Amino acid sequence: MQAQSRLGVSGIGLGAGSGEEEHEAVVRELTRGHELTARLRAEALLALRGKGQAEATATFILGEVSRTFTVCLSIMATAGAGTSSPRRPETPPDSAVSVGAPPLRAREDNVPRKRTLTSSPYDDGFQWRKYGQKRINNTKFPRSYYRCSYHRERRCPAQKHVQRHSAAAAAGDGDDVPPLYAVVYTHEHTCQDSSPNTDLPETTPDYFLESPSSLRRRGAQAGAATQQQQQQVVNARAAMEERERQALVSSLACVLQGKQCYDDTAAAAVGAAAAATPVVVDGGEGLDVTDYDVTEPMVFWGAPFGDEGNNSYGATDVDTVF
DNA sequence: CTGATTTGACCATT
DNA sequence: AATGGTCAAATCAG
Numbered sequence: 001m002q003a004q005s006r007l008g009v010s011g012i013g014l015g016a017g018s019g020e021e022e023h024e025a026v027v028r029e030l031t032r033g034h035e036l037t038a039r040l041r042a043e044a045l046l047a048l049r050g051k052g053q054a055e056a057t058a059t060f061i062l063g064e065v066s067r068t069f070t071v072c073l074s075i076m077a078t079a080g081a082g083t084s085s086p087r088r089p090e091t092p093p094d095s096a097v098s099v100g101a102p103p104l105r106a107r108e109d110n111v112p113r114k115r116t117l118t119s120s121p122y123d124d125g126f127q128w129r130k131y132g133q134k135r136i137n138n139t140k141f142p143r144s145y146y147r148c149s150y151h152r153e154r155r156c157p158a159q160k161h162v163q164r165h166s167a168a169a170a171a172g173d174g175d176d177v178p179p180l181y182a183v184v185y186t187h188e189h190t191c192q193d194s195s196p197n198t199d200l201p202e203t204t205p206d207y208f209l210e211s212p213s214s215l216r217r218r219g220a221q222a223g224a225a226t227q228q229q230q231q232q233v234v235n236a237r238a239a240m241e242e243r244e245r246q247a248l249v250s251s252l253a254c255v256l257q258g259k260q261c262y263d264d265t266a267a268a269a270v271g272a273a274a275a276a277t278p279v280v281v282d283g284g285e286g287l288d289v290t291d292y293d294v295t296e297p298m299v300f301w302g303a304p305f306g307d308e309g310n311n312s313y314g315a316t317d318v319d320t321v322f
Numbered sequence: 323c324t325g326a327t328t329t330g331a332c333c334a335t336t
Numbered sequence: 337a338a339t340g341g342t343c344a345a346a347t348c349a350g
Contacts, residue, residue: 130326
């Protein structure tokens with residue numbers, strides 16, 4: 001593919017070019033591979049959506065491939081850190097790049113944010129629920145606001161804002177290049193941290209147990225469910241999710257061992273749980289499928305991005321800067 | 323019937 | 337006042 005020819009011209013052959021050039025070439029090719037893997041992943045997930053084990057297997061394997069690229073890039077970044085010349089930050093794959101343009105001013109709320117540019121903003125391994133959409137000044141496409149689907153029942157604070165990036169799409173290689181979207185993530189997911197209901201307060205507000213629309217509809221009715229009934233619902237959900245998780249673990253164990261898994265129950269559950277359920281392998285070590293997402297290693301959590309510029313993380317960036 | 327999405331209104335911040 | 341972010345009633349979809 002293109003990568004090979006590029007390797008050739010960049011003189012990465014034995015003894016050719018400086019070490020720094022070689023380093024940059026390797027990073028460039030790894031980045032390219034990472035990017036292509038992300039696109040393949042998006043395509044595969046689209047094609048295999050709802051296909052149960054096949055979907056889970058593809059998710060897992062492509063996640064592993066992606067992770068491999070990530071590890072290599074990480075190693076290369078570490079190796080390159082000692083070089084004398086100042087290195088600009090690695091350019092992550094365009095399928096999930098840290099948005100490089102104008103640094104963002106810290107917000108009052110001090111909420112950690114990360115920005116990515118991706119062609120598959122909805123296949124990030126988490127389940128999201130849209131809660132708003134807004135037209136942003138001087139941009140062609142509206143911005144959509146999403147919250148983690150477990151925002152309510154597990155009080156997961158994760159949010160993301162998705163806005164199509166028109167300039168990047170227009171500058172693409174052709175019609176077959178998928179449009180890019182700027183995604184801003186705020187807060188980390190906590191919905192996978194622990195058993196779902198242990199950290200709920202004794203008096204869990206109705207808000208966290210039932211959907212707003214459902215609450216509204218039932219609000220007029222007299223008999224709201226007792227807290228005990230609500231807790232039973234939470235426990236039941238947690239038990240169901242735990243069963244799904246166990247099924248996913250056993251299925252992925254089959255995959256890891258190169259065996260076909262014929263457990264229908266497991267296979268069925270995998271389809272439902274693959275996207276958002278952390279996988280725990282035998283040693284009890286967390287193996288979160290979502291960690292393999294290309295967005296993870298190339299962006300970071302921490303203090304809000306940047307310390308200057310405007311307060312609208314991405315308003316103008318998305319449509320005009322790229 | 324229930325959960326998800328849409329969309330205009332409202333609020334907070336600059 | 338302008339703008340972005342969120343809320344919540346209305347609506348849609350399975």
